[in-house]
Amino acid sequence: MGDFIQLVFSGTATGAIYALAALGFTLLWQAAGVINFAQGEFVMLPAFGMLFFMAMGAPMWLAFLLTCVLSMLILGYGFKRVIVDPLIKHGVIPLVIATLGVSIAVKAMVRAGYSAEAHPFPSPYPDGQFALAGINISYADVGTLVMAGIIVVVLQSFLNKTVTGRAMQAVAQNSDAARVLGINVKRMVLYVFLINAMLAVVAALLVAPTYLAKFDMGDSIGQKAFFAAIIGGFNQTRGALLGGVLIGILENVVGFYVSPAYKEGVALVLFLAVILFRPEGLLGRSEERKV
């Protein structure tokens, strides 16, 4: 039983990281209609960014802050201005393809321009475990959960309790109506991009110590974020959280008790089941059928 709880706990921690990436992904879709196939790379780049600053001598917290700023500038504002704005009028598919192009280009640039190998990334938390009621819990897992939890709570309060946050939600639900109400839609959308960029940096900080910084580390994270978002409900931010955590836990449990080989299949099977039987996601609302 102790093992099970341990697996659930560490699975929740891992799932929290997926959830952060999934959250940003969902926000982008809701507010801007963007399906960002480069979300994984949005996590990979900050990982290298932080390594760069730390190699120059910056302490981790400073590297993190600097990378946040840089990421919001380039992956938030830059991404929106250069890629999303010109393409949004062409429809969903060209935009999706363009994000694919971004994903490929960015990976290749890191690989060719910097390194094709994996690099160690220091953990923000100390190694080791402590025992609590007979279960071993690692400091890293606790730290991850705390950090992710704080970010999520802050974000949710921002979205629900501040005027700007509520305006962003309005834009996500119905941008035309929001515009009529006098909300500066463009600016709200920009904020969403900025938030997504920041969430990705946090995810990078939490995931890179285990994943190791490598040009293709974004592939698996991006995929899990995508699955998590769909499983939870593409039109509900809480869905992304649930989806991420669910994947994290089930992967650990299935990997241990059933078969390590099909561990990756867990997220996938959940995903397929949701698509076929409950397409709006576990927490989502049914969408009107669009022709």
Next chain:
Amino acid sequence: MNTQRKSLLLAAGLVLIAVVALFAKRSEVYLLTLTCVYLMATFGLNLTVGYAGQMSLGQAAFFGIGAYIAAIAMKAGVPFLVVVPLAAVACFAVGLALGFPALRVQHHYLAFATLGFNVLVFLIMRNEEKITGGTFGISAIPRPSFFGHELSGAVPFFYFTFISLIVVAALLWWLLRSPWGRAFAALRDNPIRAESLGVNITAYTLLAFAIGAACAGIGGVYYASLVEFIEPGPFHFSTSLLMLLAVIVGGSGRFMGPVVGTVIIILLPEFLRSSNVEWLKFMQKWYLAFFGMAVIALMIWLPGGILSFADRFKAKGAAK
């Protein structure tokens, strides 16, 4: 350029390629054959994406299913010409089975379902060692034999594949010219109107998807025979993305679009890799970076793909 001249040019081009193959090195013929094989899959994908307007992210899975069926069957002695229709029918059936529930709900869910399907198929290929050989794959796959002659040479196998590709393309061309094909075009241009005219959108979309899958299955059979060894790697989801890009970059919905796209994705990187000229060697490492950026630029300025460039010069009128 009128149709007659177009056909003559096309025929001339085909003959030229056939002749070039005679003088090219073995590894170059291998590349040409590989391009033909991928073309079978991308022609099929063009049907689904370009003509029926659906995003399929799982073409590599069908490609792989065809390849594994070929590997297992041919090693068991089943003749090549039996394996091809076998793989085609199998992929067609799987395509129907996958598409049917996905399309009933909402059309863009087909994209998600195909993505999930690809990942699942890849996992099965990698784990079910007893059937698929797992990560070790299946090796020593024979080439097709006719009347006791095995097509083990690079050039004979190339001709065989090349002709097969022409046959597949011709079949697709005929399909698109038929009443079915016109229904597909209607689907893509104006689904609401098509539905009001009695075209069952779901049925036709499903059909387009399944036929596209079958084409990929056929391509897979040739792939297995060409490389003589298969493992799950080439059938990963990332290959599906590349195939999708090949279709869209070339020009989705245009018959020759996949040709342009597939050449860019397969031949161009190889050419860069094998070149001895210094700056081209530099490109070897950076090729993908430029390719990615080119895709972005293309989507911004020419979302219809490379072949849609020609339309800029055409008189005002229907581009498709």
Next chain:
Amino acid sequence: MKNIVRTLAATLALAVPLAVSAQGGPIKIYDIVELSGGGATAGTNFDNGVKLAVKEINANGGILGRKIDLQSLDTQTNPGVAKALSQKAVDDGAYVVMGPVFSGSINVSMAETKKAEVTNFTGGEAANITQQGNPYIFRTSFTQSTAMPKLVRYIKDTLKAKSVAIIYGNNDFGKGGRDVMVKALEAQGIKVAADISTDPGQVDFSGAVLKAKQSNADALFVYTNEEESARALRELKKQGYDKPIVGETTLTGQKVIELAGDAANGVIAHVGLTVDAPQPAIRAFDDKFQKEYKYKSDHNGMKGYSAMYVVKALTERNGKVDSKLLAKSLHGAKISAKDSPGVLLDVTFDDNGDLDRESFLVKVVNGKQVVTETLPPASAK
């Protein structure tokens, strides 16, 4: 327009320059390795070793007066690509093909070099590589069938372990090693307490480590590729695993130490090649490599470097640049490090292409490999 594109493509394909291997011209050697993908670490190091050797050899007049023309190609850790590249190399008149390193790739590409009768060195360690009757394939490191029994003797005699848990990677390399290890353990009466499979590219080892802990084995044998080994070690440390962790060369390799950090300390491995070995030829190599590339080589660098010097030694012995002859002469050949310091250690090749050399037991102390014992070659009993 479409036809123009196609014609252009075909013409371009033709325009690739044809090979010119005239008598007395440079000797073409192809290095077909993993420069990206899961094998990037191993392949890049191997490539750097080969390049260093070629640079030195060319500076000293080349082989039989001819310079070496080395081409490095990236297999992307994809066996299909490796096969195509090998085809290209032999088409181009390669004298010797070096690589790939990964067992999964060499198993596929060596069919091409065999067909063309071109000598092919590999860094791969899977046992089955030299069990397929290919007279053109030669190793640059031990086969698992030689390495594992040596390690088991250590586990039995020094660790006095009665049971061992195994964490292995699910590919040619990992499975091959696991299979040989299990056989060797059973032959010595040691129980396999847990047999845990992991995936190449696997990131999360919490389940695997948990299983290893639960098995209560006296020791843990970890046999995965570089990145996965680093992750496993980190997870083991995170979960406070306190039994001895043993492995083979990869586990205590330079890159793994770099990636795993502290978690690598205390790990013990049987190692065929290590830059930290006391032999003067190896010390010299370590210095030269660090000077050239500004980082410490791993065993793959040594594999590439020594293999290149083997080629030089045997070619000069033969007096001719003939790949078929080279392969024939390699079977049963003995090369001493005194005569050819580039080969780093005395080495003999057998008829299967396997090699026999001294080997080492290494422990990681404070982030460095420390040789604790030198073991004689298997034949020197």
